[in-house]
Amino acid sequence: MNKYIGIAGTNSPSSTNKKLVEYIQRHFANEAEIEIISIAELPVFYKVPGRVLPERVSVISKKIAESDGVIISTPEYDHSAPAVLMNALEWLSYGSHPFVGKPVMVVGASYGTLGASRAQAHVRQILDSPELQARIMPSSEFLVDHSLGIFDENGNLNNDEKITRLNELFKDFETFVEISKNLNNTIKANKELAENYTWEDDEEGK
């Protein structure tokens, strides 16, 4: 059974994206072990002199590095990913590079009709940047619109079409993860590239 990390891009306890990740965790409990980690408590990112990472960042980084893949559910704020998610991705591309080559599935929920489509595109763009270089599952949008009304009292999706789509996507993701395990020729090089992608010189980080 594969081990995945689930992240809701939010610090709001009432987030529907948080509900979505929790639903995914329960719904696929027989297929995979999904651990949900919170990014709510991270400080605002800045280039820490000497690249000393906050304890919490190191913990999250290690969990991601050890996982088989990551599922990110993003809200949409101002047509883009929330600052709190951007912030986590900044911390996780600075001094450690757990996302390099890591299979990632991006999903998202919004109150309106568009299902956080623009935020999802934004997250994909971020994950594709040189210091993250995640393996984003292609052609796999999962858009949850009108998210305030899509969960029943038990926190389960109440829409069959959405559930079917999610089931299919998850199967594909499992396959994608397996394929990715074999796509390992570039990983080492990419990792080195990310680590040496000296956005910072050492004199910078002293």
Added chain:
Amino acid sequence: MMKFVGIVGTIAEKSYNRKLLEYIVKHYTEIAEIEMLDIKDVPMFNASKDQTNSEVIQNLNNKILAADGVILVTPEHNHTTTAAMKSVLEWLSFNVHPFENKPVLIVGASYFSQGSSRAQLSLRQILDSPGVNALVMPGNEFLLGNVKEAFDDNGELKDERTAGFLGSVLEKFAKWVEVLKALNTKEKEETSWEDEDLTAAGAVDTTVRGVDPDADDWVELAAQKTKAAQKKEYVKLNSGLLTVDQLNWFLNSMPMELTYADDNNQFIYYNHTKPGKEMLAPREPEQTGSPISKVHPDRARDGVKKTIHALRTGETDLVKMPVPGNQINERYLMHYYKAMHDEEGNYRGVNEWVLDMWPIVKAYLEQTGQKLVKDENAQDVIASASKHEEAKVEENIETKVNTSEEPRLDEGIDSVTGASE
């Protein structure tokens, strides 16, 4: 002079983007006065924990509201703008929206040749979203690539062409802001006097929030809230320096009653020297802070709205009118309503003064050895006072500073700001 504010999308002290903004602030003083706003203490945006009322968010909100334009300077992290910048924008698109229709210039610097191009693009998209709704200057991009080599030890841009280009971008921005302003003023002129909000429900950058405008001790409460200068503390004025005490002595010895109503139609000051009963236009200290609607009788409302609207839109700069019940050659009270403007010509409120003209005229006649005679051709101004009130309000407003025609009496506009009954 244009006023801009600038925000750098980082909380780190060491930042090339901060250097870039410092350079802009220093070098383009002829184009605009630019204030750098700090975002170091802005908490991470949290939709479940509203901190809009915190000092730091309020300060950003007010400064942006008051500015003619905003310069956003963005580093690039992971092919997008920074979380630090985004968090600020989320706060400012949540329960307050200072960016609404605010002209914005985006610039940025990065270590590589792309010069923050992707961060700028994503910032543009964010600023365009409906909650933010800024007006981002089209077309122009200033990307400072390879920024580690760009500045010398004194913070000067090494490459003259780069410096020159930056100057031209800033100039274009200032021009664009001017054009937008002209458009807006036009729009404003088309607003109706009926829209004038005498209840002061809105707010302007000087509005003291969180203090009940109707409180009897509004002055004390607002002073505490703003940590206002007092007594022996000095206040720097544009051509002088006075203590608060001196300012009071000065204003209290003016030969007229002065009242200040701000551009939000809030009555915030009068030179208090006597009890209300003894004043030409009675006012009480407890009224200070109240909206204009609360300090004059309802029947005067439309006239007041028309007067303020005319001053606000620049239709006229001064409205003057005698009060009802004046006695020829004995006592002749006049109310003057003068529009106040800031350095850029924005309307900032009404200066109302009330005085009795007769002692001045009398002294003049005595000193020059003359006397008054009635003009046989003049229409009887007093007699026409009670007819066609509505029409006359408008005529009064049209009576500009230089017209020789005596403004006619009108009950409708007896006092814009003061409590006249």
